Amino acid sequence: MPFFVFGAEGFEVYKRYCSSCHSLYPPPLKAPPMSMVAYRVKLFYPKREEFVRFVKDYITKPSPDKGVCMPMTYMVFGVMPPVGRSMSEKEKERVAEWLFETF
Numbered sequence: 108m109p110f111f112v113f114g115a116e117g118f119e120v121y122k123r124y125c126s127s128c129h130s131l132y133p134p135p136l137k138a139p140p141m142s143m144v145a146y147r148v149k150l151f152y153p154k155r156e157e158f159v160r161f162v163k164d165y166i167t168k169p170s171p172d173k174g175v176c177m178p179m180t181y182m183v184f185g186v187m188p189p190v191g192r193s194m195s196e197k198e199k200e201r202v203a204e205w206l207f208e209t210f
């Protein structure tokens with residue numbers, strides 16, 4: 108499958124499940140922008156596989172204990188709700204891959 112098709116699917120998932128809170132770039136909506144989230148998560152999980160694993164897990168079972176956002180983030184925006192619980196495995200995979208590739 109050509110990469111752009113793959114990426115486009117992830118973007119569709121983002122639009123459907125994430126864009127109400129996460130803008131792509133600043134200014135933020137109800138959460139840090141995706142570009143900043145991806146940058147931050149990559150500092151802790153630079154490898155594609157572990158990045159994807161982290162994102163899939165976090166969106167399903169979010170908690171400040173495992174989150175890598177700066178402490179201020181939780182004070183400003185609160186903790187993310189478990190959006191991933193209403194998503195399929197494939198959707199989670201696609202959006203996590205898209206996040207890794209795009210930013």
Ligand code: HEC
Binds near residue numbers: 139162173191
């Ligand atoms: C209802 C609002 C909301 C939606 C929808 C939402 N998020 Fe979040 N997200 C947040 C907030 C608030 C934070 C910052 C606090 C935190 O990390 O829990 C966050 C943080 C994150 C983080 C950083 C986790 C960390 O702390 O290290 C990732 C990754 C993330 N979101 C991915 C996503 C993805 C992917 C989607 C769509 C599938 C999504 N979010 C949908 C509100 C949301």
